[in-house]
Each structure stands twice: as C-alpha cells, then as structure tokens.
Amino acid sequence: MSTIEERVKKIIVEQLGVKEEEVKPEASFENDLGADSLDIVELVMALEEEFETEIPDEEAEKIRTVEAAIDYVKNHAND
Amino acid sequence: MTDLMNLNGQVALVTGASRGIGKAIAQQLVARGVKVIGTATTENGAAAISDYLGEHGEGLALNVTDETSIASVLKHIDDTYGQLDILVNNAGITRDNLLMRMKDDEWDSVMDTNLKSVYRLCKGVMRGMMKRRNGRIINISSVVGTTGNPGQTNYCAAKAGLAGFTKSLAQEIASRGITVNCVAPGFIDTDMTKALTDDQKQAIFSNIPAARLGQPDEIAAAVVFLASPGAAYITGETIHVNGGMAMI
Numbered sequence: 001m002s003t004i005e006e007r008v009k010k011i012i013v014e015q016l017g018v019k020e021e022e023v024k025p026e027a028s029f030e031n032d033l034g035a036d037s038l039d040i041v042e043l044v045m046a047l048e049e050e051f052e053t054e055i056p057d058e059e060a061e062k063i064r065t066v067e068a069a070i071d072y073v074k075n076h077a078n079d
Numbered sequence: 080m081t082d083l084m085n086l087n088g089q090v091a092l093v094t095g096a097s098r099g100i101g102k103a104i105a106q107q108l109v110a111r112g113v114k115v116i117g118t119a120t121t122e123n124g125a126a127a128i129s130d131y132l133g134e135h136g137e138g139l140a141l142n143v144t145d146e147t148s149i150a151s152v153l154k155h156i157d158d159t160y161g162q163l164d165i166l167v168n169n170a171g172i173t174r175d176n177l178l179m180r181m182k183d184d185e186w187d188s189v190m191d192t193n194l195k196s197v198y199r200l201c202k203g204v205m206r207g208m209m210k211r212r213n214g215r216i217i218n219i220s221s222v223v224g225t226t227g228n229p230g231q232t233n234y235c236a237a238k239a240g241l242a243g244f245t246k247s248l249a250q251e252i253a254s255r256g257i258t259v260n261c262v263a264p265g266f267i268d269t270d271m272t273k274a275l276t277d278d279q280k281q282a283i284f285s286n287i288p289a290a291r292l293g294q295p296d297e298i299a300a301a302v303v304f305l306a307s308p309g310a311a312y313i314t315g316e317t318i319h320v321n322g323g324m325a326m327i
Contacts, residue, residue: 038251042209 004051004077008070011050015043025067043069051077083309087112090160091306092152094143094200095170097124099269100219102131103295104167104302109135111303113165116156118143120170143170143196144188153203162211165306166204168197169219171237173271175230186233193237194244201248201259214257215306218245219298222265222321238263242317249315258314262301265321268292289322 002010009023018033029035029043044060047053051073055063063069091108095101096117105117109132117128118141128138139155142148156163171193174185197218208214223231224238242261249259266272266283272292275283284290301318304310319327 038254045206045209 004073005070007050008047008073009066011046012043012066012069015039015046023066025065025070027066028064029066030064040064047073053077081308084111084304084307086165086303086307088114089164089306090114090116090156090162091165091167092116092118092156092163092200092204093167093169094118094141094196096128096138099271100264100267100295100298101167101169102128103299104169105132105136107296107299107303108165108306111307113306114160116152116160118152118170141170143200144191146199149199149203157207163204163207164213165215165217166200167217167219167302167306168200168241170196171219173231173234173274175234177230178232181233189233189237190240193234194240197241197244205252208257209252209255212256214252214255215310216245216248216257216259217302217305218259218261219302220245220261220263220317222263222319222325224263225317225319225327226325245317246315253314256311258305258311260305260310260313260315261317262298262305263317263319263321264293264298265319265324266292267298268294283324287322287324289324291322293320293322 009020012023013020016033016035016039022033027033029040044055044063047069048055053076059072063072091113093101093105093115096105097119105115108115115132115136117132117136117138119125119128119138120142122140125138125140132138139152141152172189174189176185201216218241220241221238223235224242227235245259245261266287298320301320305313319325
C-alpha cells in the first residue's frame, strides 16, 4: 500500500499532466504546475474520490500547494 | 472517412420525453443508435416512454424540481449504462398570465421547472462528463426567450436565462471537450401550442415567413446535429428553428 503522500502525488501527476519530479511539496498548482481554476476543482474532486471524503468549498480554497493537499488528506481522510 | 454524424453506442438523457418535442428528440437519437433514457413527471408518462423506446432505452419518472429525484435517476443511469454522453434539457411548462395578474406560484414554478432544473441536471452530470473529457449538453429554449411575448414574462425570463446560463457554462468547460448549446424552437405543432386560441395562431402565422407551424422532428434534427461529433467546435450557441419568424 502506498503512503498518502504517494497517492496524492500520483493524482496530481495524473490530473495536471505534470512530471513527478515537478510535484515538490512547496509547488503551487497555479504558479508552478500550470493549473487553472477548473484544474484545481477537478483535482479536489479526484482527491475526494480517492480518499472517500468530501472537501468543503472553504477548505478546498486553501488547497493551493502540493503540501496543502497532502496535509489536508492526512488530517481528514477516512483511511 | 469519419462519420461526423455518428452517435452509435452513446447514452442520452432527455427530460420531458413523453410527448411533443422531447419525444421527437428521443426517437431521432434512437434512430442514430443512441440509448435513450427519457423522463416524464408521472409513472404513466414514464411507461409510455418505455413503450415507444422498446429495447433502445427506458422511461423513468423524474421531477426536475426535486434534487433527490434527479440524483436517483442519474445514479440509475450510472449503474445501468455506466456513462452519459448527451443531456437534453427539454422539460418545461407554461403558466401564462399578464404580469399584473401573475401569482407568485406561477412565476416560481416556471422558473423552477424551466431554469433551475437545468442548473440541477447540469451539475449532476458534470463530474462524469469532465472525467471522460466528453459531453454534450443541449438546452431547449424558445424563440420568445429572445423576442419576448406578452403574457409570458415568467416563461420568457426563464428561457432567456437559459441562454446566459448556456454561454457561461460553455466557457467554463469548453477545454474539457464538453459543449453546451441551446436549440430555440419557434411555434411547433405540440400540445403546448394547441393551447393557443385561433386568434393567437392567426397573429403568429402572419409573422412566420414559412407560413406554418414547425414539426417536432425539425427541432430534434437540430438537437441531433449539436449532439454529433461534427458539432464539437460549436459551443455557447443558440440555433433558432422557427421558420424565419425571428432572424437573430
């Protein structure tokens, strides 16, 4: 079983079509990984599915970096 | 050569499919090899749809103003067919009255059934279409949404609202291979226009260069075109099908 970190990174790679080495913890989806607002919505949806959780809008708004995504899942996922 | 009108094997949801324009749309899609789920407000209506669709789909009861009802129909489609390629928002009602006489419930029910329903259904199908990077949403509006019509402030406002909704959503999701368009019928030979008085009809005919009512199949043909692969580059658009009564 892969770690939460690996699973989140895999989703980011798939959703944003970026290389694995670009997915650094501090990388911003918008500024570093070229995501637009719809990409981020899709990314959040994919995280919700992978981790069987629902991410409220006000929380989703804060998920703007790789690290923020990993932290959110670590704190909330029904894993 | 790729057949740009090929819809074989696709799955479509058509609301308000028990009669009139919705029925014609369902039948034209079936003729192109599409599995069609047609909805009606009553179980009887749903059974009638199942009857004419036969093995090419099924009729379901759906209340487009009820989120739970929508969720259960979409879940059924997902469980049974595993995909939804085409959504045709056709269900609609009229509650005509001059504004001075209009009741709140006449305004609200038309807004809810004709406009908010489209918001609900589009939202419901969005995730699947986004994931598959493919989808066609076709909203049936009306010529009067553009021209206005006395006695129909509620209906015209809802139909004009559809145009703005369509353009906005089209911009949001064009990059995901999903198109959103309207087909705007003029006066079509259905139960809805049968309710018009002879005087109303006479006045309308004098404004239609084609000098006749349109047939439901002539609306369905435009819907089939927008659903087809050949229309992939058309989005946020309204196709007017009205015998020339309004050239917009």
